Amino acid sequence: MTDDGSTALADAVALLRAGEVVAFPTETVYGLGADATNPHAVARIFAIKGRPSFNPLIAHVASLEQALALGEFSGAAERLATAFWPGPLTVVTPVGVSRGVCDLARAGLGSIALRMPRHAMALALIEGLGRPIAAPSANRSGRVSPVSAAHVRADLGADVRCILDAGVSACGLESTIVGFLSGEATLLRPGAIAREEIEAALGTRLLQPVGNIVAPGATLSHYAPRATLRLNAEQIEPGEWAIDFAGKLAKAGAERIVADLSAVGDLREAAANLYTALRKLDDEDVMIAAVAPVPSYGLGEAINDRLRRAAGGVSSRSS
Ligand code: TXA
Ligand code: MG
Numbered sequence: 585m586t587d588d589g590s591t592a593l594a595d596a597v598a599l600l601r602a603g604e605v606v607a608f609p610t611e612t613v614y615g616l617g618a619d620a621t622n623p624h625a626v627a628r629i630f631a632i633k634g635r636p637s638f639n640p641l642i643a644h645v646a647s648l649e650q651a652l653a654l655g656e657f658s659g660a661a662e663r664l665a666t667a668f669w670p671g672p673l674t675v676v677t678p679v680g681v682s683r684g685v686c687d688l689a690r691a692g693l694g695s696i697a698l699r700m701p702r703h704a705m706a707l708a709l710i711e712g713l714g715r716p717i718a719a720p721s722a723n724r725s726g727r728v729s730p731v732s733a734a735h736v737r738a739d740l741g742a743d744v745r746c747i748l749d750a751g752v753s754a755c756g757l758e759s760t761i762v763g764f765l766s767g768e769a770t771l772l773r774p775g776a777i778a779r780e781e782i783e784a785a786l787g788t789r790l791l792q793p794v795g796n797i798v799a800p801g802a803t804l805s806h807y808a809p810r811a812t813l814r815l816n817a818e819q820i821e822p823g824e825w826a827i828d829f830a831g832k833l834a835k836a837g838a839e840r841i842v843a844d845l846s847a848v849g850d851l852r853e854a855a856a857n858l859y860t861a862l863r864k865l866d867d868e869d870v871m872i873a874a875v876a877p878v879p880s881y882g883l884g885e886a887i888n889d890r891l892r893r894a895a896g897g898v899s900s901r902s903s
Contacts, residue, residue: 810865833876
């Protein structure tokens with residue numbers, strides 16, 4: 585352990601083996617990981633995050649083979665995993681017969697969410713453990729996902745001894761989740777890979793979730809700063825701060841600008857900056873902020889999804 589709370593990979597693997605939790609970087613956001621085969625270790629994740637136990641966790645693997653042993657992959661599911669792994673794609677499949685991931689991590693469902701991250705430290709951690717790692721984003725439930733070790737420390741530092749630090753996450757948005765439960769590929773959560781890219785790889789359109797075929801976490805109030813957000817703002821109202829995109833609100837006369845997600849209007853850059861901007865609202869005690877319009881194509885779909893959640897547009901229970 586070093587003084588700043590980070591620790592070497594070997595120590596982190598040893599902690600996971602001993603049934604402890606470890607926060608670690610991925611290319612999307614930081615995760616709070618535990619041995620996915622150990623229900624006691626997984627229970628610690630739910631307790632630390634304050635996460636309801638009906639909300640299942642993603643099992644992170646280090647190879648396609650490891651995933652194929654845990655889930656029942658259709659041809660299309662395997663094709664998609666092959667196209668985007670390692671990377672920010674999560675696939676949900678019926679659970680495999682081996683049942684290698686404990687029931688608690690899957691919230692008792694007959695399905696399993698699987699992802700092979702591309703971040704070298706995440707892969708090394710999974711390989712070192714030799715088992716899948718169950719990991720949600722390393723934030724307190726209902727808060728904005730962390731894209732740096734400092735964010736993790738601010739949220740969970742009192743409860744998590746080991747935080748592996750690899751700087752700021754490259755994507756800044758969670759993985760895209762595609763479900764293969766009904767035969768047809770369904771977009772369960774927009775994320776760091778744009779819908780268009782996935783549809784091109786599949787050769788079909790992604791279905792929208794219907795009824796209860798949805799990522800359980802998607803119904804919760806999530807990504808919520810304390811400030812009230814006014815989305816798609818073309819102008820600035822008196823008393824408002826601004827989250828800008830491509831300088832639009834600056835041009836409209838905004839003076840108190842928390843951040844411009846991308847001054848040049850690049851959606852990848854905007855995705856990478858989004859959560860830091862939302863956290864800044866809290867840090868600066870902002871009460872109300874206008875958010876400039878962000879295009880809805882490409883990564884804009886996921887950015888707008890998170891902005892709507894941050895504005896309280898999607899909520900049933902806060903957790
Ligand atoms: O990028 C990511 O996906 C990050 C990093 C750490 O890998 N992880 C992440 O985990 O965002 P979490 O727990 O914050 O979000 C996972 C989502 C939740 O909404 C959960 O309900 C959904 O995945 N999920 C997990 N298992 C599922 C399943 N069997 N069926 C449908 N949705 C599932
Ligand atoms: Mg999360």
